[in-house]
């Protein structure tokens with residue numbers, strides 16, 4: 001399995017996970033990213049669906065990327081499994097994509113739509129977005145979950161719908177920042193160019209950090225927020241013990257290269273060799 005082998009810079013594309021509940025706009029966000037970045041970055045996209053290749057077909061039909069660079073993984077099981085517990089199919093898809101089209105800069109992996117608990121394993125992705133939408137209700141941020149609390153970026157999507165569903169978008173974003181102890185939140189609408197620029201700037205920054213060895217993949221963790229690895233209560237069934245991701249987190253979303261890196265266990269991390 002190809003791994004990063006240099007001590008100075010990663011030799012493969014950054015892998016960016018996009019997770020979040022069903023219908024919050026993950027595929028649309030990826031289409032928006034491709035549209036904005038395809039001119040400057042070499043991209044690939046992998047989608048996960050339980051039974052179909054619906055998301056891949058949607059993205060191919062959006063015409064934002066060479067259709068060959070958009071590939072489905074049919075998980076055949078709970079989407080959570082393929083992005084977290086046994087990531088083999090996704091790792092192979094990402095590696096095949098790079099073998100066929102590499103070198104690439106960024107491979108975006110869409111999770112199957114799930115509930116609030118699905119997060120990517122840091123053995124699969126280097127960074128991850130968690131996508132909520134305002135149509136899910138303004139209080140969903142307060143309901144919490146590992147993705148909301150500790151994904152690298154929380155996206156509150158479809159802000160253009162706020163007035164129609166009675167959601168105060170500014171308040172929802174503020175509560176998101178509070179839930180994340182200051183880690184970044186983007187309020188996004190594909191109809192709002194400034195918000196799209198904020199998202200694409202974040203992706204560029206993440207890529208720069210990744211390439212310069214200043215990005216440490218973190219594990220948002222499989223359980224509800226406020227679970228700490230140094231508390232052993234309720235830990236018995238947790239197959240993924242983790243350090244808390246909101247350690248020294250800077251306002252721009254970067255994390256210190258020291259203790260915030262997850263000590264993943266058992267998996268062969270695809271990102272081995274990161275870091276200067």
Ligand SMILES: Nc1nc2c(ncn2[C@@H]2O[C@H](COP(=O)(O)OP(=O)(O)OP(=O)(O)O)[C@@H](O)[C@H]2O)c(=O)[nH]1
Pocket residue numbers: 021022023024025026027028029055112113114157158159160161188189190191
């Ligand atoms: N108003 C509005 N609608 C949006 C926006 N982004 C996505 N949508 C709509 O939201 C619906 C769901 O979008 P998708 O991108 O398919 O959502 P998804 O999260 O990929 O869905 P699953 O893969 O089925 O979980 C579609 O009807 C989109 O057109 C947005 O910024 N504003």
Ligand SMILES: [Mg+2]
Pocket residue numbers: 026027028055110
């Ligand atoms: Mg989708």
